[in-house]
Amino acid sequence: MQQRSEETRASILSAALERFSANGYEATSVSQVCRAAGVSKGAFYHHFPSKQAVFIELLEGWLALLDEQFKLVRSQSSDVPDALLTMTSMMGEIYRTAGGSLPMFLEFWNQAHHEPDIWDAVIAPYNRYQDYFASMIQDGMDEGSLRQVNPETTARILVALAVGLLLQGVLDPDGADWQQVSQAGFQMVLNDIIKQV
């Protein structure tokens, strides 16, 4: 029974992801998600209070995966510049896994501007990544691999560059080799902040 319930939950999430990506978050109804998942509305509302809750769970699941990958990279890296470069090489993977979902995130971010109650779910990950990279940059200064910079400002720059690159990659996937552009962009910022020996 427990297993059956988890399967239902998983099929709702995967059907919602597919529908949101194909038609947009706003244009997708709970009924359409139910139809695609092959579940009743009752089953849907047993698992999720709203369409918005499904979206937030998808977003959080995706971010949790990214967090784990970051943690793994960091634990295997010799120093902060090494970790940042390895994370950059993961951008191609992020394009692949997020490619279909990013337009949906974009739509949701846009809606957040008009709906204060979903604001937190959107801004929280931003702040989390800013804090995460700020603490990495502080570690880099402490270990002597990075020159003295403002960790918060530098983290915002790295996050902005990543977001801008992802946005362009999603809007125009065939316009450039975005993995290569990303690598070159982060390398430029790193060249400037890595301590010269």
Add this chain to the structure above:
Amino acid sequence: MQQRSEETRASILSAALERFSANGYEATSVSQVCRAAGVSKGAFYHHFPSKQAVFIELLEGWLALLDEQFKLVRSQSSDVPDALLTMTSMMGEIYRTAGGSLPMFLEFWNQAHHEPDIWDAVIAPYNRYQDYFASMIQDGMDEGSLRQVNPETTARILVALAVGLLLQGVLDPDGADWQQVSQAGFQMVLNDIIKQV
């Protein structure tokens, strides 16, 4: 008569900008724009074939203004790094003028993903700025102020950084001094590409 007609056109554009920014592009109807502008639907359709045409004209007008400012800065700068730094100092002004409009652009970009026919209006400016900055970077290499880099890739990095910073600034205007963060970010990229003498 000609003057009257131009005034009507201008009031439609300004009412549409206000409505799109306040309620979003999708949620705003032509009727609402007409009401806010104090014009009839007949007058609206005399000037614009569709709501989309109004949006594209607003976008193009804003970009034309930015182009003129860029041209002015470049003509008054001693070399390419000087011009790029002055352009960066204009980011604060862009935040101010675009602050209300950027969520609307975001919404439109997102729609472009689903509507191939408005794709061109969205991707064209991107490509234009990429070409513009690529040619500036080529000029910088030619004049000897920048080291040898790939101009297209570097232009994409600068545009991505600008877009990412604008997006974050719009989503969370009070989260940081975005003008200062922008200045620091472009300075980092420039530090890496400016030729050391």
